[in-house]
Amino acid sequence: MNHNNKTNEVMNLIKELVSIPSPSGNTDKVINYVSEYFNELGYETRRNRKGGLLVTIGGKNKKRHRFLTAHVDTLGAMVKEIKPNGRLKLSMIGGFRWNHVEGEYCQIQTAEGKVYSGTILMHQTSVHVYKEAGDAKRDENNIEVRIDERASSEEEVKNLGISVGDFVSFDPRVEVTESGYIKSRHLDDKASVALLMDAVKALKNEGHELPHTTHFLISNNEEIGYGGNSNIPEEVEEYLAVDMGAIGDGQATDEYTVSICAKDSSGPYHYELRKHLEQLAIRHDVEYKTDIYPYYGSDASAAIRAGFDIKHALIGPGIDASHAFERTHETSLYHTGKLIEHYLKSEMK
Template identity: 70%
Template structure:
């Protein structure tokens, strides 16, 4: 497998990104961060009305464009109810299970921007009080947020400024091990965002002239289904989503190669495009796995559903325990970035 020596910078950038709370619907802070990063590279950007960011690198061919996308929004929650005991009932943002956030530290952001910390717990947590503590269902009725404030009823909570509709974000608990693993919530899809930002930086540093004008959409609504379905120029021919590869029983994806998706819940991705990515990986000695993600959808599939006449593809680093306590390895980051590096300099697929 090929390696890229800049992976330490990629890991550092991932740590910065996952440390910025950005549940879908509340992503301005992280978009500001990405915009500032690209501004320092003198890359032209603009924001769409949904709050996403589009960066453009001019290419030799201005009549046919490429677009790459990765999403910076994450799973999270929103306050559904202020309970009589001074705790909060949640409604989930994105597709995940309540058991995956049990015991997690969190932040509640009020409408005025004030931050309170808390812990997500079962109401029946104490085994000294609740006989069914282990058997009770982990669901919206039983789970609640214990706020780190002296509150015992709903009025005291409201006096802090906390209200229904306030966003709740989860502590990423990011850790980078000495042997190259990155453990954190929200590697989906901030690992891919970091890869794209490092890729843009590399292209600028090496003064590469791309064969086609290329847009990079940092989308902010992917977890709720529509992050990448707009702002696609009519010149765009190839649209590549860079998102996590899902790992589990029956999957070929791992944490050490780039995952190339053949099909997900939306159906097959463009066959010739997929073959082109495989050929580039083999030609450049890049470790890859082709896989199917049975319960998955991407910004590329959202763009197809929106009616865009494009060739669509999906690749990304392999992420273990997706939508829970995620982990990947620097080798997967390297292989993904290398494939993207050679893809951006290749000729378009003949369709």
């Protein structure tokens, strides 16, 4: 399969994934989607009690295992309060800034499964009414959801079935451009989930036996800190998190290469495993950038904090404007996928 076809498949998977609402804590639907994908390839899947998805592929060496993860949960919100005017106050799920969701379309999912559309707005939005419309603080007191229903009181909203604790998801607005970019909310980390799905499919199609038994976890609580910190078999020696590379001032990461993380807020990643990934990239013409993410933590660092005796590493496609209006390029997806493939087929040191 040529580069373009393979990248198009990954792009299509990403579009499917980001279009399924899955804020942390409410991920069953997207986990079912990924599970069906693996099942159709002939792989058995199982759920952990937290709701994450596990797939194991046997390898030649059954004593020394590998573990790869990407997370399918996203940023989102929860109904905190129904206001007297029928608008909804929100509580954040994950670490973002309110100004990054102002003006966004959203969905409210009730406990009974009803879905209502709405828009996230400042209370003081109309410049014809509120003199401070541009200056008012973007925070949980001023941000609210305008529901697309005829409901202008707390009682009328409750009659719709909406209540405190209901999940609110953000419209991804996914778009693929002719110039090779994909822009959407939730590329963190559904771009990486798509890459792992594609890697598993490629292994199946090739009939390639891996050198080591390898476990794949599609985790579902990473944005709140504990997605991949359990269900790691004792034979696992190496843990690779595939998650976005952070772009900004002073960063080496870009939208056209795979990012290899040397250090984040949790400290340095395993030096020898990081060097192994860099050497694989050089050997196989994978374009990469080694980088440090100052305000970042991954499923791999969560596993270390949980006390697992593993070598941990982190790679991923470069994502611009993380936790906001995200974007990456097909070449970053290509090089990330290529590094995942060569890592899976490499011998453990």
